[in-house]
Amino acid sequence: MPITSDAESAIDLPQPDATLPEPAGSGAPGAGAPEEQPPTRVQKVLRLALRMGDILLAAGMPAHDVVVLMLRIAESYGIGRVHFDITYTAMMTSYYPPRDGIPITEIRVVRAAPVDFSRAQAIEKLAGEIRAGLPLEEASAACKRIREAPSPYPWWVATAGKAGVAAAVSVLFSGSWKLPLLTFAIGILVDRVLAALRERRFPPFFSQLIAAGLITLIAALISNALNHGVYLFIGVRPSLVVVSGIIMLVAGMRAVGAAQDAIDEFYLTALARGFQAAMHTAGIVVGIVIALYLSRALNFPIVLLPNPDTVASLPRQFIAVALTSALFALSCYASPKTIALSGAMGFIGYAGYILAAAAVPAGAGAAAVLASTAGAALTAWVATMIIRRATLPGFALINAALIPLVPGLTLFTGLFQMVGAAPGTGDLLEGALIVFQAAGVALGIAAGASLGAYLGRPVADRLRRIRETALGQLGGRRRTQK
Numbered sequence: 359m360p361i362t363s364d365a366e367s368a369i370d371l372p373q374p375d376a377t378l379p380e381p382a383g384s385g386a387p388g389a390g391a392p393e394e395q396p397p398t399r400v401q402k403v404l405r406l407a408l409r410m411g412d413i414l415l416a417a418g419m420p421a422h423d424v425v426v427l428m429l430r431i432a433e434s435y436g437i438g439r440v441h442f443d444i445t446y447t448a449m450m451t452s453y454y455p456p457r458d459g460i461p462i463t464e465i466r467v468v469r470a471a472p473v474d475f476s477r478a479q480a481i482e483k484l485a486g487e488i489r490a491g492l493p494l495e496e497a498s499a500a501c502k503r504i505r506e507a508p509s510p511y512p513w514w515v516a517t518a519g520k521a522g523v524a525a526a527v528s529v530l531f532s533g534s535w536k537l538p539l540l541t542f543a544i545g546i547l548v549d550r551v552l553a554a555l556r557e558r559r560f561p562p563f564f565s566q567l568i569a570a571g572l573i574t575l576i577a578a579l580i581s582n583a584l585n586h587g588v589y590l591f592i593g594v595r596p597s598l599v600v601v602s603g604i605i606m607l608v609a610g611m612r613a614v615g616a617a618q619d620a621i622d623e624f625y626l627t628a629l630a631r632g633f634q635a636a637m638h639t640a641g642i643v644v645g646i647v648i649a650l651y652l653s654r655a656l657n658f659p660i661v662l663l664p665n666p667d668t669v670a671s672l673p674r675q676f677i678a679v680a681l682t683s684a685l686f687a688l689s690c691y692a693s694p695k696t697i698a699l700s701g702a703m704g705f706i707g708y709a710g711y712i713l714a715a716a717a718v719p720a721g722a723g724a725a726a727v728l729a730s731t732a733g734a735a736l737t738a739w740v741a742t743m744i745i746r747r748a749t750l751p752g753f754a755l756i757n758a759a760l761i762p763l764v765p766g767l768t769l770f771t772g773l774f775q776m777v778g779a780a781p782g783t784g785d786l787l788e789g790a791l792i793v794f795q796a797a798g799v800a801l802g803i804a805a806g807a808s809l810g811a812y813l814g815r816p817v818a819d820r821l822r823r824i825r826e827t828a829l830g831q832l833g834g835r836r837r838t839q840k
Contacts, residue, residue: 395455399494400437400462404451406498407431407442408466410481411449413505416471417478417690418615419753421446422622427485434488444468446630472516475692475754480504482751509691513553519689520606521545523761526685528602529678530670534593541602544576548603562634563641566607570645573603574660575653582658596660600646605767607642614764617797617804639769643776672712679708679762687758696755699744703759707737711763726795730763731802738810743817756807763803765796772796 395403407428415424421444428451432440439454446468453462481504488497509516525542532538548569555565577596584591616631653659670678683704687697711733718725737759745752776789 395435395437397460397462399435400453400455401464402494402498403432403435403437404440404453404462404464405466406494406501408449408451408464409501409505410485411442411444412466412468413481414478415444415449415468417473417475417751417754418757419478420615420618420622421624421627422619423753427482431485431488435494444624444627446627473690474509475687475690475696475751476510477504477507477691478754479693479696479751480507510693511688511691516689516691517546517549517553519685519687520549522685523682523689524602524606526678526681527605528598529681530675531598531601532595532670536591536594537598537602540580540594540599544573544599544603545606548573548606563637566638566641567645567648569607570604570642571649571652572645573607574600574646574649577603578649578653578658578660581660601767604642604646607638612638614760614800614803614807617801618808620801621804621808676705676708680705682762683758686761687754690754690758692751692754692758696751696758699741699755700758703737703741703755704762706740707733707759708762709733710736724798726765726768727798727802730765730799731806733763734760734803734806735810735813736806738807739814740810742811742814752811756811760803760807763799765799768792768799769796 410431411424411428414427415421419427425442425444428442429440432438432442437453439456441452441454443450449466449468451464455461481501484492484497484500484504487500492500521542522545524545525538528537528541551572552565552569555568560568577599580591580594580599581596584594584596612631612635616628616635618628619625619631620628650660680701684697684701687700692700711729714732715725715729718728738756741752741756741759745755772789772792772795775792776786
């Protein structure tokens with residue numbers, strides 16, 4: 359739902375991301391009632407807001423929070439009567455000047471870019487400085503420096519993080535040390551292949567198809583090596599190789615983002631993200647099916663079981679979950695503090711999931727949805743309490759912590775069930791039911807994250823005010839004693 363700032367209606371804007379600092383007082387540039395601004399200044403402010411919002415949207419911040427942040431930037435520089443809207447591929451803003459002046463409209467195309475949490479953190483810090491009184495020219499220069507700054511880590515560190523996510527997921531399903539090593543190596547190979555395809559502007563559907571087919575063919579080769587007694591692969595299940603490798607491709611987090619935007623009433627953005635997730639995942643399934651047919655033609659067939667029948671012990675699960683969240687944050691160029699907290703938040707969220715799953719009556723159809731909702735709510739609540747006292751990108755911390763809960767495996771299983779591993783083996787109804795369950799889990803995670811952040815903000819604000827009051831009183835007593 360588009361949000362409009364009207365200087366004549368004194369709208370109380372909702373709180374966006376939990377890390378956005380409060381204004382430092384009445385000295386902010388936009389303090390007081392907004393007045394009519396010169397058109398050139400209005401254009402500079404609107405372009406600055408759009409550039410900052412573009413970076414945050416590309417990093418994964420929900421559309422609602424991006425719009426609210428852009429509104430606050432405009433109002434900080436005295437620009438009221440402004441409207442922002444996001445349609446996933448474009449960001450638009452219109453300024454309606456008082457006294458029947460000529461409106462000003464700006465449009466910025468949103469292009470796909472690698473997720474960079476460090477850049478998003480710098481933008482949120484800049485937003486706080488703007489609210490505290492940073493002049494417009496200095497803010498524009500700072501935004502340009504942030505946009506042009508190189509990533510804090512070399513590319514191979516991010517690649518290792520992405521491959522590490524696949525390896526950490528494999529720990530959930532197997533106690534063998536060989537499987538994580540294999541999936542890590544495969545993850546590096548797949549990431550480099552995807553990077554080469556992006557450089558050649560391959561459509562994402564075909565990129566996903568090629569990557570999934572490559573993973574499946576490698577698993578088929580491993581299966582053939584097992585049949586010939588190759589020691590290196592003894593104890594490795596080819597199905598788990600495929601499942602662990604595919605998890606890093608499945609668009610589970612996109613489904614959660616689509617549900618989050620739908621809850622916030624950004625329906626066009628939610629529809630676009632949801633359809634993108636469906637197309638990416640469909641490309642994965644088509645790639646797997648093509649690889650299965652090709653492996654049979656080459657006389658080294660493989661039978662896939664998308665649902666792993668083994669699960670690691672509970673301590674290993676928690677270790678795998680914490681590693682998954684931390685490595686995902688690393689793959690997104692997060693700061694060391696954000697990486698450490700992401701691992702801790704993933705641990706806490708999974709604990710909430712396990713406790714909620716144990717509390718739900720056995721056989722309840724919505725058990726997975728309720729447990730995932732509870733885990734996401736706990737994660738967002740704790741993260742909100744923490745990031746209110748730290749300069750960390752709140753949405754990044756929460757997104758990384760929610761990665762172990764996203765229904766990537768369920769989504770993949772449902773689509774694979776619909777297609778089938780061989781002609782005539784697909785079950786359309788059964789697969790559709792599993793996909794519907796995955797959609798319910800994604801919606802539950804999004805709702806839980808929103809609810810947890812909503813409940814955590816007032817508590818965190820109150821604790822912060824109590825702390826500031828206590829520190830002020832302590833400082834007053836010290837000055838009196840001197």
